[in-house]
Amino acid sequence: MNGSAPGTVSTTPADVIDAATAHTGSDRTTVEDLKALNRRRPFGVWFKDKGWRHLVGIAVTIFAIFPLLYVLSAAFNSTGTLVGSNALFSRIDFGNFVELFNNPSRPYARWFMNTMVVGVVTSAATVFLGAMAAYAFSRMRFKGRRIGLLSLLLLQMFPQLLAVVAIFLLLSGISEVIPALGLGSQLGLIMVYLGGALGVNTYLMYGFFNTVPQSLDEAAKIDGASHTQIFFGIIMRLVTPILAVVGLLSFISISGEFVIASVVLTDPDSQTLAVGLYSFVAQQRSENWGVFAAGAVLAAVPVMALFLFLQRYIVSGLTQGSVKG
């Protein structure tokens, strides 16, 4: 659909106004625009209406994807140093990837697995805990419900990393009693992350749960369904988009979490990608650049693939869950 198919252009007034808001100088564009649509339009009019949007689009796209192309090029350039990576796509080979997996003091494969395990377990548990809480808040009326919702809203403002010192000391206390849950253990780290499960996500889910009509529950209740049957059989199936969004968002944030992970996981074998890759370039940024870039590309691929795959859900989740409620 372009300028030569005028019938489909600007069917809603909102679009006309949007178009017009951008070139603010011409107040009377709407009428002229509509007239213009009825004949083949000269370039100037097309540009005023749409062409500039493409210019903006191209400029922003370059800004958005250049760093990604840069790191991709560096990953496939086995020169390895920062300077050597400057000529984009001057050579393409897999030297960096080979080196990445052959350094026992920096076990990249282990980091990758650790990140996946911690990320998947945490986000699955987060979704489940959040959904249970959202179900209670959305479908039941009880004392302290308003206060509970309000406190969750407030807790969102205070991320866990503020208390990183206390978390470190608490876990070091726990490791004296039960080493498997204390410092250096991924299980301990997962537990810490789950502390943030309700605060961040319940409100988002709650808004979405409210959009599922209550008459569905009522009907099921009349049929004698128990609360678990309603929860797992009806609600959970109808709110899949928000579950996907919350799961994905928490996976993204957990897999990129650095502060707490760097404090809790001290042994290189148990570290996550965020901690490990940072240590890769923390000391000598320019020497390890190529290998780091290779690691970065591999680390980013699953997250980005998941993101693009679920993009539709995310966009609808963000706009419905958070904007509207």
Added chain:
Amino acid sequence: MTDTELRQAGTPAAANGAATAPDGAAGRPGRPGKRRRRFGPDTTKGTVAKIVLLGLVDALAVYVLMMLFLSESWGALAVSSAVVLVINWIYLRTGGLPAKYLAPGVLFLLVFQVFVVMFSGYIAFTNYGDGHNSTKDDAIAAIQLTAQKRVPDSPAYKAAVLAKDNSFYLLFTDPEGKVSLGNTETPLEEVSDAGTDSTGKANAVDGYRTLNFQEIVANQQSILGITVPVSDDPADGTLRTADGSNAYQFKPALTYDAAADTFTDTESGTVYRDNGKGAFADGNGETLTTGWKIDVGMENFARAFTDPSLRGPLLGVILWTFTFAVASVALTFAMGLFLAITFNREDLRGKKIYRILMILPYAFPAFLSGLVWSGILNPQFGWLNQTLLGGATIGWLTDPFLAKISVLVVNLWLGFPYMFLVCTGALQSLPTELDEAARMDGAGPWRVFRSIKLPLLLVSIAPLLISSFAFNFNNFNVIFMLTGGGPRFADTDRDIGATDILITLVYKVAFGQGTGRDYGLASALAIIIFIIVATVSAISFKQTKALEDVNS
């Protein structure tokens, strides 16, 4: 357009909010606030699942309680037992359905979010940190153990190295031929049935394996580290070996006088007293390195704003934290809104491709973004200086001002896709009748945008802007990965720099390399962040309430 029209039209966008939804649900006709229809009975499958899960939780709980009992942590034991009882009560009673759904999440929330914040509050009032991380008794024992000197003219013991269960023991033969055994954890104990070699040196004990010379060399580090206490009293000193075959007696260079609560240097005679600040100090204020944890009241807060090496930089950091957070929100929102308006056209060719490409930065892991950009912007070798600017040496990350700009640009790169998505959603949810009505009344497009769309948009987006502010206020990853907080301030010896925000400062003070860890000060800074964020959120949420009232 009249006020009424505006109000009615504005309601759907504004009042879709969560706060009004439950009231709507409670007020629906079928539920006049009396008895609600009850849920059906639990299925057998459900009951079995519940019993199995609760059983597993209880099994774990019993294990934890036992470990707590064995480690004699009575406080933790009492709290944990209470928690276990409450959990069982919640799930075994018939009523109280909401609690059954809320309990697991709330438990984690209470321990790892609420408790740790209160714990931070407590640490902020102590001197917890390197050299001050245990009780006074531990500190006294540690001082006696670390400050050891060889007892002059003490006899040489013959020593052999034994191993049992992966730990090493030293076997001593004293000049009179008495044989004894021990290691760092187990004080010296006499052994009667040791095997001896031709020189009369004991070298074997039943149940232990004797190490040969190669093994001793291979494990040199851990063997030299063994200090065998002569008795349970640390003041009696220890035995150590320097070569695996001879050992000497060491005694504390500082002797502790329990009655006077002082340490005395055995050589110089200097007396160290408890200085009331968690350490032993001599008359000149020289302290022993190992101290203990005490409550210091407001000292950490006072230090933050009076210590000359901290005050100036800290004020700079606070100012920059605000600038960074506000500028980040403003820039990302402006760009996101502009893009949303630009691409809010059904008929724009390639709109989908633009959108996918433009949200890629949002999908890219944030910690990697900082590191990747740090390569691009690297003043010496980076792409920007070397390739785009043909070998320039502009200090994108090393000049204080440019580093701040760089941080903002990178954060714009990270944040605009989110704002773009959110603004697009909000724009599309605005009712179209509004535009029509406004245009009928003769409003121009700019006026429609400024007076109608933007205010309505702000009602639904303002809470997100506040969250975004709170997020950026603590946006650790961008700063730490891109500049590490640098370039460092010149007027302090601490590791504080021009792009440091409060949270990176907290991290560096608590876990940074170089200067010792200072958990007390770090927690005090965290509490300051906490108060700032709470105040700002409270004020701004009030403001958005006002905004909502105005518009609806």
